[in-house]
Amino acid sequence: MKSWISFLLPNDEYKEKKMLYFFSEGAIILLLSLIVMIICNKYFNLDVETVLLAALAIFLFYVSGRYIVSGIEYTDISTERAYRKELRVIFIRTIRFVVIFMALYLIFINVPTRLDKWFEILGLLISISVVWFLSSYISLKRSYKKNKELL
Amino acid sequence: MKNNVKITRIKASITQEQLARKIGVTRQTIGLIEKGEYNPSLQLCVAIAKELNKTLDELFWEVDTK
Numbered sequence: 001m002k003s004w005i006s007f008l009l010p011n012d013e014y015k016e017k018k019m020l021y022f023f024s025e026g027a028i029i030l031l032l033s034l035i036v037m038i039i040c041n042k043y044f045n046l047d048v049e050t051v052l053l054a055a056l057a058i059f060l061f062y063v064s065g066r067y068i069v070s071g072i073e074y075t076d077i078s079t080e081r082a083y084r085k086e087l088r089v090i091f092i093r094t095i096r097f098v099v100i101f102m103a104l105y106l107i108f109i110n111v112p113t114r115l116d117k118w119f120e121i122l123g124l125l126i127s128i129s130v131v132w133f134l135s136s137y138i139s140l141k142r143s144y145k146k147n148k149e150l151l
Numbered sequence: 152m153k154n155n156v157k158i159t160r161i162k163a164s165i166t167q168e169q170l171a172r173k174i175g176v177t178r179q180t181i182g183l184i185e186k187g188e189y190n191p192s193l194q195l196c197v198a199i200a201k202e203l204n205k206t207l208d209e210l211f212w213e214v215d216t217k
Contacts, residue, residue: 014180014189075177076168143179150182151167 015072022070026063033058068135071142078147083140090136094129101125154211157185159203174198 005023009016037051067073077083105121112118160170167185171178176195183189184199191199200207 011175012177012180013192013195014183015177072179075179078178147179147182150179150186 018072022063022066026059029062030059068139069142071146073139074143077144078151083144086140094133098125098129152187152190153213156210159205163203173202
């Protein structure tokens with residue numbers, strides 16, 4: 001079936017179907033939340049920026065959350081050895097991201113001169129890295145568990 | 152949906168990974184089909200049948216045993 005959304009979907013039939021469900025569920029939840037926000041707007045004065053950010057966050061968190069817990073990301077990880085190897089890859093990838101981000105920031109933006117600026121940038125970087133690592137770890141763990149049951 | 156994919160694949164001495172690679176899906180998808188947890192499209196059923204040298208009937212048709 002041809003659709004403009006095809007470029008966002010994986011080639012594997014099962015994964016493609018799952019992703020279509022996640023996008024559809026996300027769209028319905030987004031629609032419902034927008035209706036709720038329209039009703040709320042009659043009683044409270046909602047800021048446009050807040051509403052737009054909330055709408056974006058609801059859709060992105062829902063779709064990525066469902067993808068992570070569904071265990072369909074690491075389809076070939078079914079042995080303890082492969083699991084440990086992939087975990088190491090995720091860890092190295094996170095460290096690499098931290099190093100590259102910090103290097104690019106210091107080269108192209110600026111070197112923070114005050115201590116609070118250092119805390120600000122390091123706090124942001126550590127938060128992103130932890131979220132990225134944890135989401136990949138949960139996805140890997142769920143995929144491994146699912147794949148083991150299918151052997 | 153119950154099917155005979157797993158038993159046929161084992162008889163043909165093919166691993167899930169090999170079958171998956173040959174028909175262009177993931178190993179997880181083959182595992183799900185074998186367990187009856189995912190109903191493949193007709194196109195995928197035909198690809199599996201061709202790869203295992205069986206007919207669709209032999210792999211996917213349910214026969215009542217009374």
